[in-house]
Every structure is written in C-alpha cells, then in structure tokens.
Amino acid sequence: MSDQNQENQRPAESAKPTELEDMLAHAAPDSASDPSEIYDGLHVGDVDEIVEALENGEIHRVRELVAHMHFADAADLVERLSPDLRRALMLAAYDVLDADFYTELDETVREEVVEIIGLDAMAEVVADLDTDDAIGIIDELDAHEQLQVLDAIPAADRTLIEEGLAYREYSAGRLMQRAVMTVPQFWNVGETIDFMRQIADEDEWETPNVFYDIVVVDPRHKPVGTIPLSTLLQSKRPVPVTEIMHERMKLIPVDMDQEEVAFLFRQRDLVSAPVVGDEGRLVGIITIDDVVDVIDEEAEDDILALGGVREDDLYSATLDTTRQRFSWLFVNLLTAIMASVVIGFFQGSIEQVVALAVLMPIVASMGGNAGTQTLTVAVRALATKELTSTNAMRQIGKEILVGCINGIIFAVLMGVVAWGWFGTPGLGVVIGLAMIVNMIVAGLFGAIIPIALDRHGIDPAVASSVFLTTVTDVVGFMVFLGLGAWLLM
C-alpha cells in the first residue's frame, strides 16, 4: 500500500494533466495496478525513476538503474523516451549497456543511437555480438561507416562478418549463426559430451554460446543428421551418434528466402536447422530466436502494407513519416479522382434525382468493405501458403457465392430503407440491384487480385487494396448511377 502511494506522489511529466492526458496515462498496460497480471517488461515506476534522474542530471543514479535492467527492457525504455532524454541517457550510460541491447533496438532509434555514441563505441559493441547479430547491425550502416567499424574488429571476427555480409539480404545466409556444434559420424555419445566440455573454454566466435542441436557431418563437412541435446543427454555413453541422429532433418540452402525459412520452422516445429552452401556443405545454423523475429517482421509487414503504410514509422521523425505516407495517399487520390470522373458522367441524372447523390456512397462503401474482407482472407492465406493452385478456383467460386448471398440480403435491406426514405420504390430497386452487382464484383476481385499479384511476384499485401477499391468504387458508382439514369429518368 505504501509502495503504491509513493508511486502516485511522483511528479508527472506535465504539471497539470488534462482529462485526455489522464485517460492516456491509463491507456497502456504498464499502468495496470497488479504487475503480475499483465507483464510488459517495463513498469511505469521504473521509467519514471529514470526520467526523473535524467532530468535532474543525476548521472550516477541513471547508470546504476540502467545497469540493473535487462537489455531488452533497456531497449524498450530508450525507444519510449523523447529524443532529448534518449540522448541524455545514451551519453550517460552507453558503456554499462550489454551489447545485445543494440540488437533489440528499433532500426530508426538505433541510427539515432549510433550517431550519439559514435562509431568507435559501436565497433566495440559489434565485436561482442554473435555473427548474425553483428551482421544485422553493420548492414544498416553507410558504406564508410561499415569500413570504420569493421576496421576496429579483430581480424578473425571481421572475416566471418564480411563473409556473412556477402550473402543476399533477407536470405538464410544472413539469419544463420556461423558457429555450429558438429561431430564426425564415427563418434559416440561419450566422445561428443567430452568434446563439448573440452572446447567450452575456447574462443567464443568459434563455439556457439547456446545451441539446441548437434550436427553430425561426414568427412566433406556435409550434414548427415542432427541430434537434439535432450536426446543426446538421454542416451548412454557408448551409443554411436549415427544411431540416435535424425536423418530426415531439413537442410536449408544458404540462399533460401527468410520467408521460406520461417515457413519451414513453423511447419515442422523446428528449433534449429543446419544451413548448407555449395555442394551441400554445412555453412551455419539457424536458430528459432532469429526466426521468431522474421515471423514478427513478416506479419508486421503484411499488417502495415494492408493499412497503406510502408514501414513501421512509430519512431520516425514527423517529416519522414509524412513523406512515407504521401506516396500511398497520392495513389489513392488518383483512384478517387477516377471514381469522381465516373460520377461526372451522370451529373445530369444527379441534378434531376438528387437522392442518387445521397445514396451513392453506400453502394461503393459496401462493395469496398465486402471486397476487403475477401482480400484480407486471401492475402493471409497466400502468406501462410494455405491458398495454392490446388484450391484457388474453389476459393474464388466460394467468394462469388458469399458476395451473391450477402448482396441479396443487403439489397433487400437497403432497398426498403431507400424506398421509405425517399418514397420512390424505383430507387429501392436501383440501389438493391447495384448492391448485388457490386458485392459479387467485390468477392470476385477481392480473391483474384491478390492471387494474380502473387503470381506475378508482387507482394499482394502491398498493392491489392488500391486495385480493389478502384474496382469497387468505379463499379459501384457506375452501376448505381447508370441504373438510376436508365430506370428513374
């Protein structure tokens, strides 16, 4: 109880909280009264404490607080601070932060942080990281910054990182950890365990810190099987490794797209999988933690693309966000003008029956929404490979039927409303017919557009919705106003 009071008495960031601010202060799960109920790593109390220390210039307290945080929490904290406080915190405490802190940071924030702490400090951080994480960070730097950071890294590590950077972006080669625990085919369980104990003290770049599977390799370094550590531990010492290894393991080609890697891990519930290069030789291993990041990214990309946003711009500067969002809005303006041109054809009819202008957005809106439902299901099913050539025709047929049934129901509903509203039964017939046509069109195009884009190698999440709304707007206005002009004039 006294703890809670103490928290309430902390000065708020703003002196006089308005009602809106008060509402927002409760908007996020941080402020849940029972911290065990909802966990999000950081608690408002911790953030307040550090913000207070930063504002009062208490460098030692800041350093102490940050040093005691988990690196993932520290990354969340730094992301949430305002740019000024972020700068103050990094300058005060960058050297007490774990190297992994930098891998957890959002890209945009990390760029800012690199500028604050400088390239020499970054080089030290990178040298402490696993190859895959080091590559991820170096890859985002400018060419001259990359050289400067690489120069400051010990030669052996540098070679590994440079090799990693040579693989195509978004490929398995970029995701993988270079250090793999391998044993030859002719060993047994006892020899394997002894070997692992023996190399535990060696240079960390050569042996992985944490691993889940051991890869059995032939003399040409080709993987012949994998052994989960739990199987190894549950086997007797004299058992040959070939007897307990999984031969039906999944090998990942080094140039496989990360999306395919994620699909494979999910479909097979893998925790790690060996990566092979030319001639099937082992070059690295991918572990589930990196794949979880990919799964997150892919889902995020789809969500954002469907909403017309190119990348997560939460931490971007206002002008960058404005610029990034502009292009999508510009495309939308063109399609909106196209729809207006269609309306323009029917100016005469609208002047005579102004009710047409009042009702026309309903037809377009219902088509757009029905189409978006279909499109969302299709985009998701394409991403998870549930929608394939085997069932595509069946799905399109189903969507047309769904559009048809719902179209008829809404035609009756809206027909009655329009009749009652304007007292003209003909208007009810016109909007009803237009509704049926547009909802069938919405179902058809909502399914076909993403499938066709996918077939042409275009990400259906990015481009589908602009095509769809163009179709449902143009068809909606055209059919409704056309029928109106024909039946009501």
Add this chain to the structure above:
Amino acid sequence: MSDQNQENQRPAESAKPTELEDMLAHAAPDSASDPSEIYDGLHVGDVDEIVEALENGEIHRVRELVAHMHFADAADLVERLSPDLRRALMLAAYDVLDADFYTELDETVREEVVEIIGLDAMAEVVADLDTDDAIGIIDELDAHEQLQVLDAIPAADRTLIEEGLAYREYSAGRLMQRAVMTVPQFWNVGETIDFMRQIADEDEWETPNVFYDIVVVDPRHKPVGTIPLSTLLQSKRPVPVTEIMHERMKLIPVDMDQEEVAFLFRQRDLVSAPVVGDEGRLVGIITIDDVVDVIDEEAEDDILALGGVREDDLYSATLDTTRQRFSWLFVNLLTAIMASVVIGFFQGSIEQVVALAVLMPIVASMGGNAGTQTLTVAVRALATKELTSTNAMRQIGKEILVGCINGIIFAVLMGVVAWGWFGTPGLGVVIGLAMIVNMIVAGLFGAIIPIALDRHGIDPAVASSVFLTTVTDVVGFMVFLGLGAWLLM
C-alpha cells in the same frame, strides 16, 4: 530432365484448363520449377499423385503415399483437398497418420475429420499426444464428445488432461507441457546426466520428449533456476547445478494471458520458461514451438480484424462464411447510412452545384485512407507494446502534424484539379479547406480511437476502423458540403 517431363505429363484435375485456371495453376509457389528454390513442404507432383490414386480408388497406393509423408505435409494436403476427396483420404488412411497430424490441422478441417473418423479413433490419437496438444484438441469438442474421448484414455493421462482443461482458455496453463525435467538443488552435473539417461525409458507422459532447459527446484518444488542443455553439456561432471543455473529466469504465472507469454518469449528470446502456480510451485513448462503458434495467431487475428473478418474462414462452408461476414457489413451499412444522412442535409446545395456531388467522395476517401494509415501503425504499436502511456501524447501530436502537412499538400493538388475541372476557383478553395480539416481529423482520431479502445479493454484491431471511417466520412461530407453551401451559394 526426364523427371520434369514426367510431371508435366500428369493429367490435370480439370480436362480443359481455361486461361484463368492456367494462371491460377502458376499462382502458387508449389509449381516453382526448382523445388530447392522455394520450399513449401508439399509439391504439386505429390498432391497430383495422391489425388489420382484417390480418384481411381487405389486405397493401398494412397495409404503408402500418406504413410511416407511428414505429418505437417499430410495436414497441408488434407486441408487443400475438396471435401469429397478429404473424406476419401481420411477413410482410406487415417490409421497410418501420425498423431501429430491432427494438431497441425486447421480447426474447421479438424472438426470435419473428427466426424469422418469417429470419436473412438480420436481417443486413440489423443492418448498418443503431449498433454498440451491433447488439451488443444479435446477443448474444441462438444461436451458429450469430450467425455467420450476422455473415457477412452488411460486414467493417469486423463487426470493430466482434465487438470489442463481446468485452466482458463488462452492462459499459460493451456499452453504448457506438464512434464518438466527437474533436478534438486544439491545435485551436480554428473548426477543430472545420469538421472536423465536412467529415466529415458520410462512412461512418456511423465518425461518430456524434447526439452531445452532443466529446471532446478527447491524441496517445495519452487523453481530456483534454469540450465540450458548446452550449458549443462559444456560443464564438468562435479560442478553443482546451482553454480551454472540462471537465477534471473522468467517465471510465468499459470494464469498469464497467452499474449503476455508470447511478448515475454519474444522480448527475452526465450526457448522455454517454467510455469508456476499457487505459492510459486512449478506446474509445467512452456516451449517456443507453442509460442510461435500463439505469435502467428495473434498476428493473424489482428490482420483479419483490421480487414473486418472475425476468423480465418478459408476452410469454412460458404454459408458459415456468409454469416460471419454479415455482421461486420451490417455495422458498415449503418455507418454508411449515417454518412448519407449528412449528405441529405445538403440536397439543395447539390442540386445547385452538382460538382459538389462529383467531388465529395474524394474528401471522404482521402480522410479514410490517411486515418487508416495512422490507425494501422497505432494498432500494431499497441500490440507490440511500443505505444504506451509514456509516448502516447507525443504520438498523437505527431499524427496531427503529419495529417496537417499532407493535408496542405493534397489541398493544393486537389484544389488546382477541381478549379481546372469545373472552372470555379471557389470549388478549389472549398475542397482544399475540407481536405486539410479532414486529414487533421483523420490523424487525430486514427491515433486516439485505438488508444481509447485499448484503455477500455476492447481489442483495438477489431473495432477501430468502423469508428474511424464513420468519423472521416461524416466530417468529410459535412465540412466539404457545408463550406460549399456557405461559400458557393
């Protein structure tokens, strides 16, 4: 080369492929010519072969082909078949399928499959599964089906499953595996390894098949630390377990929501985490493979909800899909009618200046799209806990500014277009001003609506967009037509 020819000569499902079908046949990545390039588990060749065998009634060939597939591939296959072929395949081959096949199936398809093979066969399957997977399957059955399946399961397993079912749905208790590899505090590495070898032959319900961490427990069965298997294997036999264990492990309360569990695993890159019940006693362990499924589900739920779809209905019957989509479209109809009522207020103005009717959808559409961009970023940031009370006010301010800047740019663009199109400079001014107002409103509400819904415990992904489009439509029509009536009459 000869292999490829053979595949091409296989008879297609439909006798005369139309151009559309031909396009669709290439739509999915299955048909990539180089199978190593794009992996999706199943290949068109395999599917064709089984479909052919099913259609020819060659039961033995079907059984043989299915028996050689990985269970995850078999699940994908069964999902993609038409209902008739699905039935034929299950009847022919259900007893050669691995129990895990059933956990991989989509819910809707699984219901169908349970009906085909019957509850006795399902009981056998469930008895072969890990507790968490068994619970997942039993949970979806009707109450009387649950009893029948549970009755057919050996008593010891039944108790564990019944205990699991008692935990709240979507809680950590449902995700966890009951069998945990535990050791007492006073053991050393050697004793631990010997113990694991010794219990390897015991009943599988009591010992986990695959595990990644060992949990060190005190005499009251409270976890005091975890040891990754790789650490255990790299330690010498006499080292006490307390010396190598991680004491700063994350303990998961058994009633924690699965969303929070997923957040924790992602934020801390966990592979497994102990679950504790009353008084902090160990009750189970959650492993990453189950969390990956949760991450997928959560992302899918958000994508679908933003698109106005309640659940993935790819495999649902047409009528079920129609019914599920109806409710969202009905809500949308009401908001569209509301917008039309606003237009109705200005019928007189539209009759005088019909250009207002032509241009009005542009203002509403731009507001809707700009608002959706903001909303998408906010919904995603709330889901990943990047948007919290610490930065909510800053984000809302930023979105208003972004809306203002883009609003001014599009106001100028569209103002010039409208002036040129209708030759009335006043019309350009009206649409320009309306555009600025509506895009600022879109930024403000696109950010505030999801935050406010989240604060009230409503999933922002589900309900935000309907509120937003209502606001942008009503404000868009009202401001544009209102300004038009005021300035142009």
